[in-house]
Amino acid sequence: xxxxxxxxxxxxxxxxxxxxxxxxxxxxxxxxYFDNAATSQTPRQVIDVIVDYYTNYNSxxxxxxxxxxxxxxxxxxxxxxxxQEHVNAKYNHEIIFTSGTTHGINLVATGFSSLLKPSDxxxxxxxxxxSNIVPWQMLCERTGALLKVIPMNEEGELVIDTYxxxxxxxxxxxxxxxISNALGTINPIETIIKKAHKVGxxxxxxGAQSCPHIKPNVQELxxxxxxxxxxxxxxxxxxGMLYGKEEWLRKLPPYQGGGEMIAEVTFEKTTYAxxxxxxxxxxxxxxxxxxxxxxxxxxxxxxxxxIATYEHKLLEYATAQLLAIDGLKIYGTAKEKTAVIxxxxxxxxxxxxxxxxxxxxxxxxxxxxCAQPIMDFYKIPGTVRASFAFxxxxxxxxxxxxxxxxxxxxxx
Amino acid sequence: MTITEIQNEIIDEFxxxxxxxxxxxxxxxxxxxxxxxxxxxKTQDYIIKGCQSKVWVHAExxxxxxxxxxDSDAIITxxxxxxxxxxxxxxxxxxxxxxxxxxxxKIGLKEHLSPTRANGLVSMIKQLKMYAIAYQTxxx
Ligand SMILES: Cc1ncc(COP(=O)(O)O)c(C=O)c1O
Numbered sequence: 001x002x003x004x005x006x007x008x009x010x011x012x013x014x015x016x017x018x019x020x021x022x023x024x025x026x027x028x029x030x031x032x033y034f035d036n037a038a039t040s041q042t043p044r045q046v047i048d049v050i051v052d053y054y055t056n057y058n059s060x061x062x063x064x065x066x067x068x069x070x071x072x073x074x075x076x077x078x079x080x081x082x083x084q085e086h087v088n089a090k091y092n093h094e095i096i097f098t099s100g101t102t103h104g105i106n107l108v109a110t111g112f113s114s115l116l117k118p119s120d121x122x123x124x125x126x127x128x129x130x131s132n133i134v135p136w137q138m139l140c141e142r143t144g145a146l147l148k149v150i151p152m153n154e155e156g157e158l159v160i161d162t163y164x165x166x167x168x169x170x171x172x173x174x175x176x177x178x179i180s181n182a183l184g185t186i187n188p189i190e191t192i193i194k195k196a197h198k199v200g201x202x203x204x205x206x207g208a209q210s211c212p213h214i215k216p217n218v219q220e221l222x223x224x225x226x227x228x229x230x231x232x233x234x235x236x237x238x239x240g241m242l243y244g245k246e247e248w249l250r251k252l253p254p255y256q257g258g259g260e261m262i263a264e265v266t267f268e269k270t271t272y273a274x275x276x277x278x279x280x281x282x283x284x285x286x287x288x289x290x291x292x293x294x295x296x297x298x299x300x301x302x303x304x305x306x307i308a309t310y311e312h313k314l315l316e317y318a319t320a321q322l323l324a325i326d327g328l329k330i331y332g333t334a335k336e337k338t339a340v341i342x343x344x345x346x347x348x349x350x351x352x353x354x355x356x357x358x359x360x361x362x363x364x365x366x367x368x369x370c371a372q373p374i375m376d377f378y379k380i381p382g383t384v385r386a387s388f389a390f391x392x393x394x395x396x397x398x399x400x401x402x403x404x405x406x407x408x409x410x411x412x
Numbered sequence: 413m414t415i416t417e418i419q420n421e422i423i424d425e426f427x428x429x430x431x432x433x434x435x436x437x438x439x440x441x442x443x444x445x446x447x448x449x450x451x452x453x454k455t456q457d458y459i460i461k462g463c464q465s466k467v468w469v470h471a472e473x474x475x476x477x478x479x480x481x482x483d484s485d486a487i488i489t490x491x492x493x494x495x496x497x498x499x500x501x502x503x504x505x506x507x508x509x510x511x512x513x514x515x516x517x518k519i520g521l522k523e524h525l526s527p528t529r530a531n532g533l534v535s536m537i538k539q540l541k542m543y544a545i546a547y548q549t550x551x552x
Contacts (some may be wrong), residue, residue, distance in 0.1 A: 027432070349486035351465045358490075360434050367464050381466070383487065410437055411487055 010310050015302065015391050018043040022391065024074055029361030032396045037181050037340055037387030038365055040212055040232045042295075046065045046234060049294040053287040061279070061286055062260060079293030080276070083241050086296045087226065088217045091394040093275040094249065097289050101179060101208040102131040104206055104227030104242035107173075107279060109135035111252030112173065118144030122173040123166055124202075126152040126377065127180040127187070130370045132206045145172070151379060155230035156183040156332035164195060171201040178210035180373040182385065183332025184315075185341030186210075193223055202248065208232055211336050212389065213311065215304045218243050230288065235295030239288030242279070249275050256281040307390045311339040314388045314397065321401045325408065331383055339388035342369075345404070348411045357384075362400055415507055419515035426519035435520060436488065443490030446497070460532075460539050465489045467536060470542035474483050476535040477502050479499050480540060492521065492533055500540050505551065508544035513537055 016022050019041045024031050035043060053075070059068040061076050077092075086090045098104045112147075116122075122136055126149055140147045148231055150163045158176070167174075174196040179186050187206055196203045204225035218226050225248065229240040254261055254272055257279035263271040271277045290341040299307070318341055322328055327346035345348055352367035367382040368375045375382055384401060413421075429435045449458075450536065453470040458465040466488030472479050480501040482493045498510050500514070 016537070188471060341519045349465055349489075351486045356436065359436065382464075 003129040006094065010306055010390075012310070012391065012393055014223065016308070016393075018045060018298075020044060021390055023117070026361040027359050032392075034386040034388060034392065034396070034400060035363045035365050036212070036392075037209060037232070037385065038387040039182075039237065040234050040389055041391065043234055043298050045298050046236070046291050046294045047097040049291045050086060050236060050287050051322045053290055054162045058287075060283055072286060074117060075283075078193070078334050079289045082293040082296050083338065086215065086300070087241075087243055088219050088383070089243050090219060091235075091246055094245065094246055096276045096279045097239045097284050098227070098242050099238050099285065100231070100240035101206060101227045102135075102227040102229075104240060105206065107242060107255040108225050108227075108244070108252065108254055112139055113142050114253060115251070115316075116143040116145045116172055116337065119170060120150055120172045121166075121168070121170040122146070123148050123150055123163070123171060123175055123196075125158055125176040125187070126373055127156070127183065127185060128175070128177055128373075129157060129181050129206065129208065130372070131208075132175055132204075133373075134171075141192055145196045146170075149373075150176070152374070155334050156180065156186075156337075156374075157334045158187055158192075160188065163192065167195060167199045169199060169200070171196065171199050172400040173204065174201050175204040175206065177206040177208070178216070179207075179213070179338050179369070179372060180286075180332070180374075181340070182208045182374045182383070183334070184209075184337040184343055184387075185332055185334040186214075186336040186338060187334075189223070190221060193221055197222065201302045209338070209340075212299075213304070216302075216410040224248050230292040230295055233295055234298055235292040236285075236288045241292070241294050243292045253364070254278050254281070258282045297345045302390060310390050311388055314392060314394070315339040315341070316388065317394055318388065318397045318400070321397060321405065325401070325404060327408070328404070331380075332376055340383045340385060341387075342383040344380060344383050344406055345411075349410065350382045352411050353384045353404065353407045357400070357409060360399070360403045360406070362403050364400075415499055415503055415511045422495060422498070423518045432520075435460055439491030439495070440487050441491075442494040443487045443492075445483075446483070446490050446494040447481060449483040453481070455481060456511075460535050464532065467493065467532065468495075469536070469539055469543075472545070472548045473505070473550070476504060476551065478505055478508060478544055480543070489532065493536065495519075495521075496536060498538060500544075505548040507543040508550060509541055 021041050057072045059072045061073040080095050082091050083095050103330040122132055122145055122354055123137055149165050151159045153159055176192055177186055178189055193203045202224040205223050206228050207228040210235040216226060224245050231237040261273050261278050261281040263273050329344055331342045350366040354364055357364055365385045369385055449468055449470055454468045458468040458470055465484050467484045469482040480497050484490045
């Protein structure tokens with residue numbers, strides 16, 4: 001059955017066949033997976049690559065003279081090239097393999113320890129995931145620099161006027177997510193980057209939530225650092241990437257010491273390997289890196305334009321259906337947002353709704369979504385968050401709406 | 413009634429239900445009947461960690477028996493607390509310490525609750541037992 005919403009010929013049923021997990025049941029009901037913003041599901045094409053790696057290529061990379069090691073190294077480096085091409089980085093050595101977004105942020109935050117002084121300021125947005133707050137707080141504790149917050153409004157959008165006022169000669173770093181995981185807001189990062197650069201501040205964009213929906217163009221954005229995780233975009237867990245402009249990556253000291261990241265080691269002095277290996281100490285998640293490349297191939301084959309259009313239709317449909325439920329309030333109503341709906345029902349705890357939905361096989365997230373400051377802003381303990389992917393269907397949204405109605409009936 | 417007798421009574425009650433909906437509806441209704449904790453105890457000092465919803469528990473001892481009151485901001489959690497309080501409140505500390513909690517499996521709660529919620533349940537029981545241990549040392 002072709003789903004022709006918005007007149008795009010997008011065959012969601014055939015896409016769903018790529019995802020074995022979508023066939024399973026939970027609590028005796030067909031799984032409805034709406035926790036995509038936490039982790040996306042993995043298509044057969046990516047799973048096969050992982051199996052193929054361990055079946056045919058498993059060995060350590062970058063050091064062996066034997067064929068297996070050479071083949072594994074080639075596959076891993078090809079994956080780096082795929083990522084480079086995907087984000088349009090100028091050089092492949094600007095792509096650092098990490099264990100995920102959190103690792104990438106910590107790598108940069110730690111690197112800045114020697115570059116900041118007490119009179120410096122760093123700006124964080126009110127919409128950040130804890131991963132993009134805590135490492136910078138720790139940096140400020142180490143250096144004495146001051147952390148300032150770009151505020152949000154009731155719709156869940158950043159207040160850009162205030163941001164402009166916060167920027168000054170003292171501002172050395174700005175870090176903002178491309179898309180908020182708790183609310184789905186798409187932040188105006190082009191503007192944010194341009195304004196930061198005017199005062200000479202570097203910008204890190206947390207792309208954990210954007211990469212499943214948007215193909216970032218790091219050169220066009222002129223962003224200094226861009227980080228993401230493979231597991232949010234149909235890849236495996238425990239692998240991700242940090243893009244950094246070459247000049248910045250040269251300036252930052254290595255994050256971890258170990259094998260792979262050295263040129264020469266004596267007990268007197270060690271010289272470091274060149275980029276990207278300087279930041280890739282130890283044996284990496286080789287299968288994960290290769291599978292990350294396969295995930296990018298997969299998503300590009302589906303097509304980011306098609307994904308965006310289809311998901312937007314899902315979002316519009318779900319928003320209308322959910323808002324028809326009496327007492328339901330949606331948090332995050334930005335004009336620019338992705339397929340995430342954070343909501344609560346009057347007088348009902350989000351956790352109760354999530355528990356009842358789980359009994360019906362519907363996976364949503366409840367709680368503060370690792371973004372406690374946002375919940376504090378709205379003065380709520382948390383929300384129920386349904387986040388959609390291109391393999392979700394209107395029928396699944398109908399199941400969610402029915403589930404929410406039932407939960408409301410049982411819990412009121 | 414002894415703790416075991418109360419537990420058996422609860423197992424019988426839950427045995428009447430055919431499906432999760434009835435079981436949960438019963439728990440939700442139990443939650444609504446939970447005698448309220450005195451507001452003065454709904455503070456950080458009385459909160460139990462390990463629950464996504466907030467849980468407050470207060471204990472006091474009268475006539476060598478521990479009396480628990482509790483509350484939560486989530487109704488299903490309140491239902492669970494109501495069951496636990498029915499089992500453990502107004503019992504001797506020693507009996508509370510020695511009680512096993514297999515009945516939770518038998519009424520399908522542990523396996524039917526999400527893992528994080530199950531952890532919350534575990535922390536709740538641990539907290540009730542901690543209070544009992546504290547009161548037991550007073551008696552010794
Ligand atoms: C906006 C955002 N930043 C950072 C992270 C952390 O990603 P990871 O746990 O893969 O390091 C997440 C994941 O939930 C996220 O949504």
